[in-house]
Amino acid sequence: MKVESVLDLIGNTPMVGIHSISPNKNVKIYLKLEGQNPVGSSKDRVALSMILDAENKGILKPGNTIVEPSSGNTGVGLALVSILKGYKLVVVCAENVTQERKDLLRSFGAKIEFSPGNLGSNGAIARAKELAEQNPDWVMLYQYGNESNPVTHVNATAPEILRDCPEIDVFVAGLGTSGTLMGCSRYFKEHNPDVKIVAVEPPAGESVSGLRSLEDGFVPEIFQADLIDRKFMIKNDESIEVTRCLLSECGLFVGVSTGAIVAGAIKQAQSMEQGTIVAISPDSGWKYLSAGIWANRIEEVIEESKSTNFW
Ligand SMILES: Cc1ncc(COP(=O)(O)O)c(C=O)c1O
Numbered sequence: 001m002k003v004e005s006v007l008d009l010i011g012n013t014p015m016v017g018i019h020s021i022s023p024n025k026n027v028k029i030y031l032k033l034e035g036q037n038p039v040g041s042s043k044d045r046v047a048l049s050m051i052l053d054a055e056n057k058g059i060l061k062p063g064n065t066i067v068e069p070s071s072g073n074t075g076v077g078l079a080l081v082s083i084l085k086g087y088k089l090v091v092v093c094a095e096n097v098t099q100e101r102k103d104l105l106r107s108f109g110a111k112i113e114f115s116p117g118n119l120g121s122n123g124a125i126a127r128a129k130e131l132a133e134q135n136p137d138w139v140m141l142y143q144y145g146n147e148s149n150p151v152t153h154v155n156a157t158a159p160e161i162l163r164d165c166p167e168i169d170v171f172v173a174g175l176g177t178s179g180t181l182m183g184c185s186r187y188f189k190e191h192n193p194d195v196k197i198v199a200v201e202p203p204a205g206e207s208v209s210g211l212r213s214l215e216d217g218f219v220p221e222i223f224q225a226d227l228i229d230r231k232f233m234i235k236n237d238e239s240i241e242v243t244r245c246l247l248s249e250c251g252l253f254v255g256v257s258t259g260a261i262v263a264g265a266i267k268q269a270q271s272m273e274q275g276t277i278v279a280i281s282p283d284s285g286w287k288y289l290s291a292g293i294w295a296n297r298i299e300e301v302i303e304e305s306k307s308t309n310f311w
Contacts, residue, residue, distance in 0.1 A: 007084065010037055010044045011156045015164050015278065018250045020264065026274035030165055031246075032157075035039050035254060035284030039080045039104075040073070042157070042282045043143075047077030048161025049152035050141040052086065062086045065138045066111075069093070069128035070103035071121055071176075075285055076144050077180055079108035082103045092128040094120055098285045120207060121176075124216050132284060143177045145221035155195055161278050162191060167274035172198040173266045174211045174257045178223040185227035196229045200264035209291075210257040210282060223238070232264040238262060239291055243285075247294065253285040256293060 003009055015030045015140045022029045034042035034074055054060035065088040068078055075091035082089045089110040093101070096117035113131065114125035125144065132140040139234050143149045157180065172186060188195040202208040204215035212218070213233075236256075243259030246252040251302060258281040267277040285293070304310070 001148050005084070006038050007048060007081065007236065010048055012160060012255065013037060015161070015237040016250075016252070018252070018262065020247065021245060021262070022269050023266055024269045024274075027269040027277060028275075029262070029269060029277045031254075031281045032161060033251065033252075033254075033264065033281050035055055035281060036236050037077075039076045039108075040283055040286065040307060041077065041255075042075035042180060042280065043070075043077040044080065045077075045152045045156060046143055046149045046177075047081050049148040050143065050205050051078070051081045051087075053146075053148040053151075054139060060087070060139050064088070065090060065130050065135070067092065067128055067135070067140050068143065069115075069121065069124035069250060070143070071124070072105070072287065075110060076108065078099070078141070079110040082110070083108050090131065092124045092131065094124055096294070098287055098290050099174050100290055104287070107193065107195050108191050116196065117129075120216075121212060122216065125218065130175040143179065146184065146224065149177055149179035150183035150222055153180050154187045157280075158187030158191075162188075165276065165278050167276045168192070168195055170196045170198055170268055170272070170277045171266075172221055172268060172277060172279040174199040174208075174213055174260055174261045174264075174280070174282060175214070175223075175281075176210050176257075182222055182224060182227055182284070183246050189227070192214065197227060198268050199228045199231045200234050200261050202239075202260070203235060206235055208234065208236050208239050208257055208260045208277045209288070211260060219296060230268070232267050234260040234263045236260075240268070242283045242294055243288075244297070247285070248267055248297075252281070254281045255285055255288055256291075257282050 037044035239260035
């Protein structure tokens with residue numbers, strides 16, 4: 001493959017079978033690896049889509065400052081597009097995001113405004129809205145309410161899935177802004193209405209990086225309940241356990257929300273007689289190393305290596 005700009009590398013991500021961890025041998029599970037986008041997540045698609053739309057509407061002009069609440073992925077996607085197109089970027093994130101996320105954003109020249117860690121992504125949204133009010137010349141693209149967020153999944157993510165896996169019966173994704181679920185659901189309802197749409201979210205009060213519980217009081221403006229057929233609540237502990245299992249059983253180095261989403265796909269597979277599930281892996285594991293997800297295994301390997309024979 002040869003392209004002229006890194007932005008042309010956004011999308012067209014691969015899908016890999018993880019059938020060995022399906023609890024039902026008659027149900028296949030495929031994982032779509034969005035971590036293979038240029039700066040590492042499904043949000044590369046959303047960032048490009050929101051910026052192109054704002055440019056087309058004349059809201060965004062070269063030299064403008066963009067402000068956006070983000071747990072990191074949308075921020076770094078916007079940072080990539082901004083560096084190429086000459087925008088300044090302020091990303092508002094909770095102060096407890098991992099060091100890798102802060103370093104990544106700053107490497108691309110983005111400024112970070114921290115919101116209180118205990119308020120999570122809702123705190124980041126509130127602070128970004130405040131900053132946008134105080135600085136009327138800044139542009140907030142606002143992924144939670146921006147139609148170009150779901151539209152990029154209508155136009156690209158879902159068509160890629162149907163092209164690569166026409167036998168899909170069930171689609172499983174996590175709920176953050178809800179853009180992935182809303183956009184893919186809209187496409188499937190039109191092009192293959194038999195596909196069931198399954199959402200994964202943490203229980204109220206629980207935090208799984210990148211996901212949100214609607215019961216925590218904030219419902220994204222783009223969310224439409226009737227586009228979802230079933231919902232699984234997955235706790236952080238279970239998400240981490242499945243994230244580790246994806247590495248040890250399938251060789252996949254993915255982020256924690258992928259663990260939650262695959263935990264949901266496993267529960268879905270248990271309730272089916274046969275069929276094919278496609279689940280989304282929003283990002284890869286790099287940004288979660290310092291959170292200690294694989295720390296136990298790393299320690300074990302260090303201990304094992306202390307012996308003279310290695311194995
Ligand atoms: C790591 C991660 N997983 C899942 C999601 C959820 O995707 P969406 O915002 O499309 O609902 C996000 C969104 O921020 C994310 O960053």
